[in-house]
Amino acid sequence: MNGFFELASRRESCRNFHNRPVEKEKLTACMEAARLAPSACNSQPWTAHIIRNPKLAAEVAATTQAMGMNRFTSQCPAFIVITEDKALLTATVAGKFKSQDFAAIDIGIMAAHIVLMATELGLGSCILGWFDESRIKDLLKIERTRRVRLVIAVGYSADDRLRPKVRKPLEKTSMFID
């Protein structure tokens, strides 16, 4: 790759997947990159369930489709379902700052590592925050008390043109206090 900015520019939310299977090695590489992510008190409060079985992938896809949303996931050959583990914060930190949702932030950071690594490996991805959590738990035999935080669709894009990114102007979101 040519640099981080270029990699981040190439990462986009893919909504048009090719049905070509994803190599297990590439998904492993994504998880190895995720493993390097920082987390509060290094608690790494996540477990990833990686689905490549076509029948199960179709069932996971269905859990992300509600009210006409996300029909594109039916074409996606692989999913990474991320559950939240109880974060083992130090007692000091947990006691004083319990109102911050560290695990959600930590899972965002590791999800960024997954999709950036996927981009480098030529894969498309889409981070999905909406899904039928109860159905996913049934499907993957995840304990009821555990939280499903994200589903990441991963596969080869059927369209290699990048869409222009629509973002707020930098000066609206970044305030320099010199």
Place this chain on the structure above:
Amino acid sequence: MNGFFELASRRESCRNFHNRPVEKEKLTACMEAARLAPSACNSQPWTAHIIRNPKLAAEVAATTQAMGMNRFTSQCPAFIVITEDKALLTATVAGKFKSQDFAAIDIGIMAAHIVLMATELGLGSCILGWFDESRIKDLLKIERTRRVRLVIAVGYSADDRLRPKVRKPLEKTSMFID
């Protein structure tokens, strides 16, 4: 850079900063990389306050120091303080899935972009989730109703040796269902 895995390997939480100032251009580049981050419904629910003024930086550093924690921030010349904006989710998504904290996840993703870009630019960084939120709001004149989510310390490291990363084994956190 040699690839994303190598970049992610080089990123570590710096707790030993040199007092050399950080160039504004480098902090701008970090925010430009953050701007490319994905977010739920593309709502980009964040504002970054970037502090380089030495007096103000020392005051921000003090808000991150409680009970003997984080004394190292006093050496850090720059901080990026990230507040959460109200996420503008589509009504469908917000209604059905209000229990997920999308903004926290989104801020995790953009924070990952910031620290990875900083690494590429030769900067050290440390994502801090614990700080005196009320004092930071007073200091930076942030509205009381707005949430401060993260403070990222950014500066040149005083020590260019990387520490080995301590992480859970991959097979404990990544379950392949083939």
